[in-house]
Amino acid sequence: MSNFNESKSNLTQTLLVLNQDAPMKAFLVVTPCVIFLYVNGVMIFTLRKKTVFQETSRYILFGHMLWVDTLNLIMSVVLFMCAMSRILIMKNVCLVLLMAATVLYHVSNLTLALMSLERYVAICIPLRHAEITNLERTHIAFGVVLIFGLIKSLSELIIFYSIDSTDIAMNLFCSRTTLFRLQIYKKLDIAFTCMFFVLVCFVISFSYASIAAVAKTASCDKMSAKKANKTVLLHLIQLGLGASSILVGVIQEAIYVYTDYMTSLNVMYFCFIVFIIFPKCLSPLIYGMRDQAFSSLFKYYFTFGKGKVKPVIIKQNV
Numbered sequence: 001m002s003n004f005n006e007s008k009s010n011l012t013q014t015l016l017v018l019n020q021d022a023p024m025k026a027f028l029v030v031t032p033c034v035i036f037l038y039v040n041g042v043m044i045f046t047l048r049k050k051t052v053f054q055e056t057s058r059y060i061l062f063g064h065m066l067w068v069d070t071l072n073l074i075m076s077v078v079l080f081m082c083a084m085s086r087i088l089i090m091k092n093v094c095l096v097l098l099m100a101a102t103v104l105y106h107v108s109n110l111t112l113a114l115m116s117l118e119r120y121v122a123i124c125i126p127l128r129h130a131e132i133t134n135l136e137r138t139h140i141a142f143g144v145v146l147i148f149g150l151i152k153s154l155s156e157l158i159i160f161y162s163i164d165s166t167d168i169a170m171n172l173f174c175s176r177t178t179l180f181r182l183q184i185y186k187k188l189d190i191a192f193t194c195m196f197f198v199l200v201c202f203v204i205s206f207s208y209a210s211i212a213a214v215a216k217t218a219s220c221d222k223m224s225a226k227k228a229n230k231t232v233l234l235h236l237i238q239l240g241l242g243a244s245s246i247l248v249g250v251i252q253e254a255i256y257v258y259t260d261y262m263t264s265l266n267v268m269y270f271c272f273i274v275f276i277i278f279p280k281c282l283s284p285l286i287y288g289m290r291d292q293a294f295s296s297l298f299k300y301y302f303t304f305g306k307g308k309v310k311p312v313i314i315k316q317n318v
Contacts, residue, residue: 026084029277033077036281039302040070043288046298057118057133059294062287064142065111072104073280082174094174095160099153106196107149112235113203114141115287119228120207123221124214152192159184200239208232227290234286241279 044066046053053059079097082089089097118138122129159182166181176185208229215225289295300306 026081029077029080029084032277032281033073036073036277037070039281039284040066040073042302043284043294043298044070046294046301049301050297053294055135057135057138058115058122058287060135060138061111061115061118061142062294065108065115065287066284068104068108068111069280072101072108073277075101075104076277079174086173088171089174091168091170091172091179094172094179095157097174098176098179099157102153102156103146103149106152106192107146109196109200109239110145110148111142112239113200114145116204116207116232116235119232120210123211123225123228148196152188155188155192156180156185159188197239201236204232204236204239208236231286231290238279238286 044063047059047063047066048054053063075097079101081087118133121132125132160180163184164182168179168181172178176189180186211225211229211232215222215229287294288298
């Protein structure tokens with residue numbers, strides 16, 4: 001009886017601490033997310049204000065990446081806040097949320113490969129850059145990326161409704177560990193994650209090496225090649241940070257087994273900040289603030305029209 005009272009007292013203290021910490025943690029998560037969402041929103045708005053931004057391949061891909069990262073961030077915050085608040089979600093709704101999050105994650109990484117290829121074409125095949133990366137082909141390429149990103153989620157959906165006979169409650173804490181319990185999901189996750197990571201890493205590395213080789217030739221624009229190589233290198237770093245978000249799922253499974261709820265929640269909070277939010281803030285830094293033509297107009301709208309915009313000529317191969 002005393003052990004029961006002691007356990008009840010410990011549970012009560014844990015819940016009290018959880019209730020006290022939840023508002024502060026929620027504030028610390030939501031605040032940077034709101035800032036990043038505002039920055040991304042202004043960038044998307046800026047891309048819509050100039051025709052040249054809507055007709056140039058690198059800005060089109062940048063816009064797609066902004067939309068994907070913005071939606072991915074919103075989805076991640078929704079799932080995290082549900083976990084923080086211990087909100088039960090209907091099984092089918094949870095399935096849709098997890099599928100959307102998975103698609104956005106893979107599309108984000110695959111878009112990095114697409115953007116690196118665009119830089120490769122711009123520097124290594126400059127005479128055919130306008131032909132290869134025209135408006136129609138750029139949208140088609142992103143459509144192919146989107147289809148690739150859907151494959152894993154559609155596979156999980158088929159397995160869930162045709163093979164998975166696990167008894168799952170109608171309302172549950174929404175996470176991959178609680179919804180996808182069969183080993184086949186883990187094998188599928190590992191297979192697709194490794195395949196996409198190797199593919200994207202190869203494309204980015206190939207683009208970087210090719211641009212570096214062309215930069216050594218006398219006929220190449222040294223400044224453009226140097227800038228393009230830095231951009232591709234930053235894409236590789238961003239891919240590494242994006243891939244590190246895989247650790248969130250691994251750590252989450254481990255802490256559920258070996259630690260109590262409070263510890264697991266604190267670790268999940270730390271992982272969410274480091275591996276989810278931080279990588280998403282790199283997109284504006286990589287393609288937005290480093291681009292003189294775009295950044296000047298972005299600063300104007302970001303400061304509500306108080307800044308001055310200097311006219312900048314946009315070169316197709318820079």
